[in-house]
């Protein structure tokens with residue numbers, strides 16, 4: 589099992605860089621930095637992190653092909669690859685409608701757009717020229733492939749990821765989600781003459797680890813409330829959750845009643861949408877994800893009540909895994 593960690597660039601960047609260095613020191617192999625326009629810029633954050641670290645692979649987890657032209661993203665990731673001495677990875681996803689509505693960007697044909705963008709990345713990063721004549725010049729055209737991971741949840745996106753990407757990052761924390769996703773990824777891989785083993789299946793989880801189980805669970809509740817609120821009925825059914833819990837939580841969040849939302853998050857919701865507990869409680873949960881076909885465990889927000897302490901505890905999990 590590979591281990592990755594996610595950071596949202598909405599804190600001081602030097603603090604994030606130090607936390608990524610700590611993650612590298614305790615054994616994490618990948619650092620994924622989220623990309624939302626209303627947070628700090630993902631590439632400036634990655635450049636700083638690259639200077640503070642030596643071995644951890646790093647990249648946007650995930651950017652999208654709408655806010656930046658794929659050629660601009662290719663130049664950014666090639667630049668990161670130079671700064672980090674060959675450690676860049678590229679996470680790309682379709683983004684979400686609410687964001688593009690806010691930015692006045694038309695969000696059309698996400699599957700086609702992702703496919704076209706990955707084709708552009710591979711052409712430009714290998715030093716080639718696109719049909720439109722775009723070509724990277726000022727940055728070292730990286731001949732070796734920069735791994736391209738696709739953020740995906742919907743069935744078509746999952747199949748596409750299997751077909752065109754080196755890895756997939758799935759916002760899900762429970763083995764039941766991978767029972768549903770893996771056959772689609774495998775179908776896509778086979779469409780491209782690959783096998784499932786050619787695709788790194790990343791579980792981009794909501795993680796919360798602490799020496800005390802209850803403290804770990806409490807730190808995850810608000811994140812789980814947001815995930816559950818955004819989950820469609822088929823996902824609720826998959827986890828045996830009560831119909832309408834998404835609307836109930838969405839309503840509480842919508843009126844700013846975060847205490848009420850947290851209070852509505854029970855163990856069933858925590859189990860469905862997060863991985864929480866002490867290091868000893870984590871091992872069987874990660875093993876269950878691995879048995880379900882996951883090959884990279886990504887510790888996503890909140891990581892725990894105290895990020896630094898939690899990264900060290902995750903280091904214990906990694907070294908005993």
Ligand SMILES: C[C@H](OP(=O)(O)OC[C@@H](O)[C@@H](O)[C@@H](O)Cn1c2nc(=O)[nH]c(=O)c-2cc2ccc(O)cc21)C(=O)N[C@@H](CCC(=O)N[C@@H](CCC(=O)O)C(=O)O)C(=O)O
Pocket residue numbers: 621622623624649650651652681682683684687696697698699700701739740741742743744745746757758759792
């Ligand atoms: C578009 C959407 O795909 P989806 O994968 O479910 O999108 C949900 C998320 O993956 C997407 O919002 C991501 O960008 C969210 N996301 C992040 N989004 C961000 O904006 N920033 C992040 O940092 C971020 C991180 C992240 C990490 C992991 C992860 O899994 C997702 C992450 C969807 O509806 N897909 C459906 C329908 C696809 C569709 O529209 N098909 C049409 C069009 C077909 C065509 O395009 O040609 C059709 O069939 O006609 C499907 O896959 O079946």
